[in-house]
Amino acid sequence: MSYQVFARKYRPKTFADVLGQDHVVRTLSNAIAQNRLAHAYLFVGPRGTGKTSTARILAKALNCTGGPKIDFDPDEDICQEIAEGRSLDVLEIDGASNNGVEQVRDLRESVRFSPARGQFKIYYIDEVHMLSNAAFNALLKTLEEPPPHVKFIFATTEANKILPTIISRCQRFDLRPIPTETIAAHLQHIAAEEGITLEATAAWAIAKGADGGMRDAQSMLDQLVAFCGETITEANVLDIFGFTSREKVAQLTGCLLSRETPAALSLIQKEAETGRELSQLLGELIGCLRALLVAKLDPTADGEGIPADLWNALLEAADEYPPDRILAAIDVFAETEGRMKWATNKRLHFELGVIKSIQTLGEVRITDVIKVLTRGADFIPVPEPRPVQTEQTPPSAPASTAAPEEPAPVEATTSETPTDAPPATPEPEPEPESAAPAPPATIVVESEPKRSKPIGGAIGALDSLIAAAPEESEPPAAPEPAPWEEPKKAAEPEPAPAAAPIDDAFHQDPLIQSALEKFEGKILR
CATH class of the missing domain: 1.20.272.10 (Zinc Finger, Delta Prime; domain 3)
Structure with missing residues (x-):
């Protein structure tokens, strides 16, 4: 007997042998058990995932002795004929070489004949996407309403090339790539059956390189046995196929x-x-x-x-x-x-x-x-709440106060030096309610002479100082002279009152000096 490669020798024979396609196996098994068989099936999936093997197993289950049934004997003669492709009731057609209208016309004529031995006449078309559009259209009517004894099974790797009218008439099953662990375990099983020592790392490398295809993995193992003999290591796999560890x-x-x-x-x-x-x-x-x-x-x-x-x-x-x-x-x-x-x-x-x-x-x-920035914000000290600052301000302060960064005004007597006095606010002082004059020596000074003050604040402070100055230096008011006596009094000015002039400290005040510079004024004695 001639040598058989692993891909053919270890092809699945029953539904239990199909690996990595549990969803397909369960659906087909339930359909057979419940006698809910469709007239057309479409198997879609990458290469080496079991499309042809599943189609043959389904054909065995339908045409086996006493079928349809799930637990058929794969070694009986009718199942052997189907597995070897020599059954008269199961016709395997290559879609790439039989893609014309003439071949489809012959198929339509042959479906009228009853099966020779089994219960169904099964047409399996592999690579069905290779059929031309004319061939698909010629097959539509027969595929939609076939005779009761006819079943169609299609297999393809490119379902997008099949007409939607064909897909809608079939039950579609998408076969998935087989997991790497499943392929590696099956390779270990084949190696044990063949008496070959296969390292676990080598089996994993083969399964990884097969990329979900069981047939590719079996072909690679066959090649490794021919190269290495009875012992296969990971280094052998990497050297032969150029894989990376x-x-x-x-x-x-x-x-x-x-x-x-x-x-x-x-x-x-x-x-x-x-x-x-x-x-x-x-x-x-x-x-x-x-x-x-x-x-x-x-x-x-x-x-x-x-x-x-x-x-x-x-x-x-x-x-x-x-x-x-x-x-x-x-x-x-x-x-x-x-x-x-x-x-x-x-x-x-x-x-x-x-x-x-x-x-x-x-x-x-x-x-x-x-x-x-979000992490750094957690270490920044939190300032005091704003309501605490507003409570410290006097309730009677007007809305036109100075900038908040300037300190509050402090009153100082004329005996204090200007540099030691705290800064003053630009708020105008309220006029006295009583007739008693304000203390003559009370003035408002700035603690920082070099800081520029707003013009409005300087004018307000200057008005308050001027309002206090006459009360300090002028004597009690005399009777107002008559209008015709005004030139005479102007010609003969009376001497200054006995009161002493304004102290020089008043003129040297930084606020007065700043006001004089801003308004280009001078002091009249």
């Missing part, structure tokens, strides 16, 4: 988080010189950054297969970055991945992406400034 991915991620640009560029150079696939390395790097981002949002998330010690070190290095900064780095690498897909010099674009991502991680944003 998880340690290298973690090391490159650590260089990014620590913003060590020379170390990161040196690592990329070494990987390129050893023949590693840079696109695969970039994909692994994006996956590691995504795992870090998810771990910051969900602490229970795993490390995408990275060893525990390396994963913990990456988590500690990522603590200083908020999630939005790591997300920005992922965006940079996503753009780089799009450019590398069509570029001839992939290393150049990879290095540019690394440099730009490191700059993105280290840049200062406005959100960082706001956070720092």
Whole structure:
């Protein structure tokens, strides 16, 4: 007997053998058990996820002896015929080579005949999206109302190329990429059946490189057995397929988080010189950054297969970055991945992406400034409440008071020096209510001669001083002379009153001097 590759030798035979597609298996099993069978099924999914295998298992369940039933015997002759593709009642058609109207016309004529052995006549069309629009339109009527003994099963990797009128007539099942852990475990099972020693790290590397496709993983394992023999290590996997180890991915991620640009560029150079696939390395790097981002949002998330010690070190290095900064780095690498897909010099674009991502991680944003200012505001002393300050002001103070930073006025006698007196406010003093004159020596002075006062405040203080000065120096008022005697008294001025003139300290007052300078005035004695 000729050699059979692992992908064919270990193809699923029953619903229980289908891995990673529990939602499809459960739906089909329930439909068979409840006798709710549709006339057309559409299986959509990436390569190697089990579309053809599931279609054959469904055909076995429908045409097995005593069927339809779920627990059929895969070793009976009719099931063997279906598995090997030689059953007269199950026709497998390649959509790429039979995509014309003539082939669809032949199919429409053959559906009228009853099945030869089983209960149903099943037409399985693989890569159905390759049919032309004319072929699809020719199949519409037959697909909508087929004979009771006819079932259609379609499989495709590109459902967007199928006419909506075809999809609406089928029950659609989307097959998902198989998880990495499931593929690695199945590879270990195959290795045990074949008597091969497969390291767990090697199985994980193969499953990671298969990218969700079981058939790809089985083909890679077959190739490794031919190269390595009975013992397969992770180093063998990395050397043959150009994959990058998880340690290298973690090391490159650590260089990014620590913003060590020379170390990161040196690592990329070494990987390129050893023949590693840079696109695969970039994909692994994006996956590691995504795992870090998810771990910051969900602490229970795993490390995408990275060893525990390396994963913990990456988590500690990522603590200083908020999630939005790591997300920005992922965006940079996503753009780089799009450019590398069509570029001839992939290393150049990879290095540019690394440099730009490191700059993105280290840049200062406005959100960082706001956070720092918010934290610093907690240490600033809180000023006293405003109502306490308003209670200290006199209730009778007018609205046109001076600026609040100036001190309140203080009265001082003429015996005190001007420099020792406290500052005065520009408020005009209220006129005395009684006839008794104010004390003659009471004046208002400024404690800071060099500070400029508002003009209105200086005039008000000057008026109050002038109003007090006549009361201090003039004698009791004499009878007013007649109008015709005024020239005579002007010609013969009387001597000054016996009262002494105003003291020189009054003239030297800084407020008086400032008023004289502002209004260009002079003192008349």
